[in-house]
């Protein structure tokens with residue numbers, strides 16, 4: 001398989017988004033935040049390109065303005081928003097330039113492309129992991145620094161940086177590309193442009209070996225999904241930046257334009273459902289009847305969420321694993337964990353398994369007897385509308 005850090009990360013966040021982008025190859029329109037981030041990255045590359053001299057800060061700002069103006073016209077971003085992003089971008093670049101004059105750094109490569117071959121000894125196959133590193137510096141004769149720029153507002157913890165898979169993959173990429181470099185010669189940094197702060201970390205050879213295992217496990221998960229053709233949507237704050245909302249079963253109901261007679265029917269079912277759920281007297285029969293109608297509508301339209309005047313209803317489908325408990329006992333006893341699940345049901349077993357290292361967890365997949373799907377409907381009283389410029 002040929003993959004990249006961003007594809008693996010997309011799969012981890014939302015398998016359905018992965019399917020849309022990597023398997024169905026559907027080109028989604030980029031969000032303005034994503035375009036802004038890539039224009040800032042281009043301006044930073046320009047800032048560090050000596051031709052024959054480094055550009056002045058005014059040249060960098062003009063370069064940024066020109067590209068941003070073109071992109072914002074293509075994306076049809078409203079003028080007031082275009083200007084806010086323009087000012088924001090200039091502020092970030094000025095601040096960055098003051099702290100990081102290009103002539104003070106020994107730059108080895110910009111937008112450095114790499115490909116790492118990851119061998120899977122169990123499956124006897126190899127995978128290619130490709131990526132682009134924003135910047136590679138050589139601060140001293142025998143040390144290197146990988147720098148990845150971030151435009152996000154939130155600064156993560158040091159622990160996040162120490163465990164960050166993207167940086168580990170970049171480290172792998174660098175030591176594969178230049179084999180004379182060892183992992184401990186490399187500093188890995190995330191530069192948070194909004195804050196003008198850099199968080200750094202290191203990896204050992206052992207860390208990189210476990211990075212390879214993490215990648216192989218992620219690829220195995222993807223393969224399993226491909227085999228079962230199940231790529232569930234996993235909605236969250238990231239949906240706000242997802243270009244696939246108009247075709248995603250969690251959101252497409254919101255984008256529906258036509259008002260067919262059947263729409264009136266479902267609107268009234270949603271209204272009744274909210275009312276019944278609000279009622280102090282448990283209208284269990286009515287709720288059950290409405291739920292059946294809602295499930296039917298969701299199945300018929302290929303949706304997992306529907307929107308009404310009072311909020312929205314989401315269908316959540318969970319898989320319930322039915323374990324061979326005797327074999328679980330044999331496997332957990334040597335780890336001293338069986339006592340923890342003695343009085344238990346499988347929910348507790350699942351909770352315990354989550355505390356094991358990922359590779360150990362995977363072994364328990366082999367003793368799952370069957371998987372039952374349980375769907376529930378949850379309601380949210382938030383009223384959502386499509387953003388005009390989406």
Ligand code: SF4
Pocket residue numbers: 014016017233234235236238239242243244245248249250251
């Ligand atoms: S909109 Fe959200 S749930 Fe749907 S594909 Fe995108 S990230 Fe996944």
